[in-house]
Amino acid sequence: MRIKGVNLGNWLVLEKWMNPALFYGTDAQDEYDLPRQLSKEVYEARIMIHRSEYICERDFVTIKSMGMNTVRIPVPFFVFGDVEPYIGCVNELDKAFNWAERYGLKILIDLHTVPGGQNGFDNGGISGVCKWSRSSENLEFSLHVLERLAQRYGSREGLFGIQPVNEPILDYMWDGMGVQNRYKPRDPEMAEGSGGISRDLLRWFYTEAYHRIRQYMNEDKAVVLHDAFDLMSWKDFMREPEYKNVWLDTHQYLMTAESMGCEQTVPGYLRFIADNYYWQIEEMEHYFPVVCGEWCLFNSLVVGRDTKGGQSVLNGLENTSVESVSDEEKRDIYSVIAAAQLAAWNKGHGYFFWSYKLMIDTVNTNGWVGWDAWDFGRCSDLGWFPSQK
Numbered sequence: 001m002r003i004k005g006v007n008l009g010n011w012l013v014l015e016k017w018m019n020p021a022l023f024y025g026t027d028a029q030d031e032y033d034l035p036r037q038l039s040k041e042v043y044e045a046r047i048m049i050h051r052s053e054y055i056c057e058r059d060f061v062t063i064k065s066m067g068m069n070t071v072r073i074p075v076p077f078f079v080f081g082d083v084e085p086y087i088g089c090v091n092e093l094d095k096a097f098n099w100a101e102r103y104g105l106k107i108l109i110d111l112h113t114v115p116g117g118q119n120g121f122d123n124g125g126i127s128g129v130c131k132w133s134r135s136s137e138n139l140e141f142s143l144h145v146l147e148r149l150a151q152r153y154g155s156r157e158g159l160f161g162i163q164p165v166n167e168p169i170l171d172y173m174w175d176g177m178g179v180q181n182r183y184k185p186r187d188p189e190m191a192e193g194s195g196g197i198s199r200d201l202l203r204w205f206y207t208e209a210y211h212r213i214r215q216y217m218n219e220d221k222a223v224v225l226h227d228a229f230d231l232m233s234w235k236d237f238m239r240e241p242e243y244k245n246v247w248l249d250t251h252q253y254l255m256t257a258e259s260m261g262c263e264q265t266v267p268g269y270l271r272f273i274a275d276n277y278y279w280q281i282e283e284m285e286h287y288f289p290v291v292c293g294e295w296c297l298f299n300s301l302v303v304g305r306d307t308k309g310g311q312s313v314l315n316g317l318e319n320t321s322v323e324s325v326s327d328e329e330k331r332d333i334y335s336v337i338a339a340a341q342l343a344a345w346n347k348g349h350g351y352f353f354w355s356y357k358l359m360i361d362t363v364n365t366n367g368w369v370g371w372d373a374w375d376f377g378r379c380s381d382l383g384w385f386p387s388q389k
Helices: 040-054 057-065 090-103 136-153 171-177 199-214 254-259 266-284 327-345 376-381
Strands: 003-007 070-075 106-111 159-163 222-226 246-251 290-294 350-353
Touching (some): 070 090, 070 350, 090 106, 090 136, 106 136, 106 222, 136 159, 136 199, 199 222, 222 290, 254 266, 266 290, 266 327, 290 327, 327 350
Parallel strands (some): 003 070, 003 350, 070 106, 106 159, 222 246, 246 290, 290 350
């Protein structure tokens, strides 16, 4: 199966930059802080309204009509509603399966957050904190959630597969990325002892997750492993015949390429894509089906200034509020880099665009010029993304 997919980001796992209005009246930066700064009643009402309106049946019809065949749904570790003060979301996931099966889509369930944090990013649910791998209790809780997800959905027609954890960060990456400088912890005491995950521990977790999931999920459903930002290091891992239908997920953003020195020009982006993505995916396809689970069209060239690896007004970076290129130039830039990236993903088994939609007003809100390139609906409607029908 070749994946043509889109992420339903910010639906069941919140990211402030994708919908700042959800965080109004607080200075919360992530999903850990939000319920601790709102009353229980206000928090519950805000979340339930958001979930009912952000994604609905109509969106699955639209996604299918765009030529997509799969959705990746990030879910939190509290999906089953058994962790205070959070609200579970298994009912929403049930609805998503009913919609997907009605309209001919598949679902990849992605455990996007885990207790204690697996990367220190805001999208991990708690900024600046990465202590998940340091607690056997947290690891076991995560494995139990995966078991329950497999038990509930493992035989569903609409299930493509399960991803045990999103974007775990290895120890050397934690140091190299300076995570706590970008995602500053609100509580330094809570963040104390944070650090990256050892490769051995992550490999243990993936192996254990595979066996737990396979108890309830047939081999025609995939187990999808994130590469922990180190795509080429998994050649000797979880090979057949013992392990069946294991996929490798890599996340590739041009903003990350920029932080690695990629020239912020169209020729620079094209060179980086050709010199890195093409051969790496082609080579790793000898070992696993490879899917690019997150990517988009966002780049600093269209923004009009260096975004320092995709930092926004919410990170304190003063971005431009004036369009730096014309609509025609923007369409040309996005179309070219979209085609180049799609060519790379098609050397593997496809892609999931991040994300299906944003709730950012890039016209009337200062500092968000160029951020509409994260929104698949806008990219498609404005002719930036080639038709997938």
